[in-house]
Amino acid sequence: MARISPTPSQKITFFFTTALGAFILYLDITTSNFDNIKNGFKAIKISSVYMVKNLAIEPIKSLINLSRSKNELIQENKNLKKALDTSYLNNYLISRDNIFFKDQEIIRKAYKDGEYTFEYDIAQLRNINPNMYKCCDKHRMFIEVTGTSEHGYKESIVFNSSGIVGQIIDKSKFSEVLLLTDITHSLPIKSESNEFFCNASGSGRPEIIICSYNPLVWNEDIVLDQIFYTSGLGGIYPKNIKVGYIKNIEKISSNLTNLEIRLFANPLDDNLFGVLKY
Amino acid sequence: MNRLIKRLLIIIFINFIDQNIAGFFSDLLIIIPLTFLAYSFYVYRSDNNIGAIEAFLVGLFIDLISDSYFGLNAIIFCLITYVINSYANAFKLFSYLQICIFFGLSCTAYVGFTQLVINLYNFSYLILFVSAIVNIIFCVMIAAISVYFPRNVKMKI
Numbered sequence: 001m002a003r004i005s006p007t008p009s010q011k012i013t014f015f016f017t018t019a020l021g022a023f024i025l026y027l028d029i030t031t032s033n034f035d036n037i038k039n040g041f042k043a044i045k046i047s048s049v050y051m052v053k054n055l056a057i058e059p060i061k062s063l064i065n066l067s068r069s070k071n072e073l074i075q076e077n078k079n080l081k082k083a084l085d086t087s088y089l090n091n092y093l094i095s096r097d098n099i100f101f102k103d104q105e106i107i108r109k110a111y112k113d114g115e116y117t118f119e120y121d122i123a124q125l126r127n128i129n130p131n132m133y134k135c136c137d138k139h140r141m142f143i144e145v146t147g148t149s150e151h152g153y154k155e156s157i158v159f160n161s162s163g164i165v166g167q168i169i170d171k172s173k174f175s176e177v178l179l180l181t182d183i184t185h186s187l188p189i190k191s192e193s194n195e196f197f198c199n200a201s202g203s204g205r206p207e208i209i210i211c212s213y214n215p216l217v218w219n220e221d222i223v224l225d226q227i228f229y230t231s232g233l234g235g236i237y238p239k240n241i242k243v244g245y246i247k248n249i250e251k252i253s254s255n256l257t258n259l260e261i262r263l264f265a266n267p268l269d270d271n272l273f274g275v276l277k278y
Numbered sequence: 279m280n281r282l283i284k285r286l287l288i289i290i291f292i293n294f295i296d297q298n299i300a301g302f303f304s305d306l307l308i309i310i311p312l313t314f315l316a317y318s319f320y321v322y323r324s325d326n327n328i329g330a331i332e333a334f335l336v337g338l339f340i341d342l343i344s345d346s347y348f349g350l351n352a353i354i355f356c357l358i359t360y361v362i363n364s365y366a367n368a369f370k371l372f373s374y375l376q377i378c379i380f381f382g383l384s385c386t387a388y389v390g391f392t393q394l395v396i397n398l399y400n401f402s403y404l405i406l407f408v409s410a411i412v413n414i415i416f417c418v419m420i421a422a423i424s425v426y427f428p429r430n431v432k433m434k435i
Contacts (some may be wrong), residue, residue: 003327003366013330014360018353021334025349025395034348041342101340129345132298135309136397183399 027115043173045127063236070199079269085272088161119278126174137204139179141267155236156277163265167236179267180209189243190231197231200261211259228261292316293343309409310416313340317355318381321362333359339417350395354388375423382414
């Protein structure tokens with residue numbers, strides 16, 4: 001059957017809907033009016049997946065486990081895995097070349113009742129879109145913090161067993177984490193000698209942040225594989241935490257050089273994170 | 279109502295596959311917009327013209343489930359629906375290869391536009407070029423399967 005070409009009224013409708021779409025797109029890019037809808041949908045999505053998993057998949061799994069009489073072993077295995085992940089986070093904090101270990105203001109109760117008790121909360125990864133992380137400028141993830149902080153977790157640091165991954169920017173049901181590689185993120189960093197400071201912006205690429213500086217102002221020789229640390233100037237992150245190393249040096253002009261820094265921490269590596277208010 | 283739910287479930291399913299394969303292909307500098315292709319094919323195969331409101335709402339729904347900016351898919355879906363509606367009869371004069379090239383290039387336009395909006399700082403012509411070739415080959419493969427194995431596929435281009 002032949003299809004008729006769009007009539008003038010249909011053309012007007014197409015024009016109107018396209019213009020409306022463009023207007024909505026402009027609004028969404030420039031404002032945060034639609035964030036509530038998006039976050040609400042994400043919360044529903046995460047909760048439903050969690051619920052479906054608990055209602056449908058877990059019973060089947062436990063049935064199989066019951067038939068094999070391995071329930072306790074599996075549970076113990078899960079607990080051990082969680083304890084191991086937590087110990088990785090603890091190890092990261094108490095590592096000797098890490099300022100977390102030295103700064104009593106950060107860890108107020110480093111040693112209590114014969115065991116280490118750090119004032120940070122454990123968070124479970126709830127949602128991260130690896131495609132967005134690999135392809136696009138917006139790098140976010142959602143975590144569920146198990147602790148109950150009186151002051152909330154906004155602007156808290158999020159780290160995994162390899163290093164800092166970002167900061168919490170929003171708290172609804174799940175906490176939204178702005179990753180270091182998001183293009184809107186800016187991280188004050190410095191060299192080991194304390195003679196070079198720079199604001200490293202997220203590149204929109206996985207594990208890469210970019211620091212642009214004027215070589216006429218900063219005289220220090222920057223070399224490949226040189227390690228960079230947080231400078232602590234932004235007030236969010238503590239200073240002297242290892243961030244990453246120089247992967248590439250790109251000279252744009254005589255007064256502008258870009259440093260590509262590869263981060264030590266990758267948010268896709270772990271499911272368990274630490275949340276620390278500095 | 280059943281038809282609507284069925285369509286929504288199909289969109290969610292295709293989008294789910296789309297997002298799962300995207301991670302693998304992005305390492306190879308390839309983007310295959312499966313959801314967009316499936317919708318284009320639906321408009322192309324439809325007996326009647328698809329309305330602008332339907333295209334807009336489907337696009338908006340895909341924006342919501344794929345975590346992109348609202349309006350991004352809505353605009354592109356409206357445009358591709360208009361183009362396919364306008365040339366629906368002309369397509370009958372085209373060869374399979376020409377139709378495949380049209381859909382492959384539409385996909386490239388989609389990739390280019392979406393990358394401009396969501397990945398402006400790392401926009402790559404290489405990704406666009408490679409995706410164009412792969413999408414055209416992908417469309418040709420789909421057409422070839424439906425032509426050479428009509429009983430197995432039950433899908434007519």
